[in-house]
């Protein structure tokens with residue numbers, strides 16, 4: 466793995482106190498009262514440590530989004546027909562095979578894919594990017610920025626990292642210089658920072674990559690839940706995303722893009738379904754997408770993902786953007802009035818951002834604030850380094866920050882509850898005691914009841930992303 470870092474003075478963490486209003490307009494804006502689309506469980510009551518109940522203010526959509534009602538309904542109508550895909554002559558098998566294969570067209574349409582692009586179903590974005598990493602032609606180098614989620618940093622075998630500069634404009638110039646310096650097979654960038662919500666100019670980045678003979682892959686995990694992407698117009702070559710961030714949490718994701726690399730690469734998962742013919746000494750692999758989908762496919766996940774693509778794709782043009790930017794302005798305006806709150810940004814000149822906002826509260830560990838918001842205000846946010854450790858370090862919060870993220874069912878009330886919670890904390894402190902238990906802040910005691918079907922004793926909670934990561 467090659468690490469080509471442009472050695473410059475470290476970028477000053479481009480943090481921005483929302484109060485100053487320099488980098489983004491932060492006037493509170495009217496927000497539609499209700500959800501843009503019905504979401505399962507939206508606003509359901511959850512317990513507080515006081516014994517009261519409040520509607521859950523889910524401000525953690527960027528981590529994983531609950532299902533759209535339309536997606537859950539579709540899964541319900543599919544389940545009675547659940548059967549094997551591709552392998553059965555039975556009626557139910559035929560239904561599932563049609564649903565599975567038909568889903569490719571829905572996903573392709575959602576991202577305006579080219580007619581000869583391939584849609585490969587994966588488990589999630591991480592899986593899709595690992596698959597693509599195995600398809601980069603032998604020895605091909607991959608240029609990435611240091612602001613990426615680990616899923617777009619770690620899979621690449623021959624990686625060259627470009628440090629983001631103090632402005633987006635200068636960052637793009639660095640990317641261009643790096644591609645000009647030595648050929649690369651691929652430029653792999655995020656569509657939207659999972660930490661700050663800032664968007665990258667994908668059309669421009671595609672032109673830069675292509676000018677220097679590289680292809681471009683976009684980690685769209687945080688992009689497709691918030692914005693339309695058009696592969697034809699943007700000229701992006703590969704796109705990876707996850708169903709569970711797109712209101713279809715049944716375990717499927719997708720890699721969409723150019724066929725040639727996918728057809729020439731070794732199968733991602735060797736096994737049944739990926740082959741044309743097998744002898745004991747020789748195998749003839751099939752072409753993509755089946756080449757990379759060995760084993761029994763996740764038809765329920767894929768059906769859910771496809772339905773989410775159809776429902777979200779049918780939203781009126783600009784409605785999602787308007788909903789989110791009103792919420793974002795409201796949150797920034799609210800946090801800007803609370804002393805000691807710092808909102809994090811990568812660049813002062815990034816012109817658009819989705820509904821993802823990272824911030825810190827002076828004097829409080831992020832995990833403490835997140836536990837307090839949950840226990841005393843029924844607000845769910847993420848704390849930690851958001852699986853983007855290099856970026857967290859650059860932005861000046863190596864020990865983590867808080868992140869609020871919006872979705873289709875977020876309301877102005879959810880945002881106001883977060884702002885009120887932070888304001889109360891800063892002015893009055895907490896009303897309960899908190900302690901670190903198994904590496905994570907928890908209310909002590911925590912009298913909140915669990916639903917009776919939740920296991921009462923799970924031992925120390927283990928996480929892929931450990932507390933604070």
Ligand SMILES: Cc1ncc(COP(=O)(O)O)c(C=O)c1O
Pocket residue numbers: 527528589590591592614616617655657658659684686687707709
């Ligand atoms: C920008 C970005 N890329 C990739 C991922 C990984 O997604 P998944 O866990 O679904 O593979 C995430 C998850 O948070 C993300 O935010």
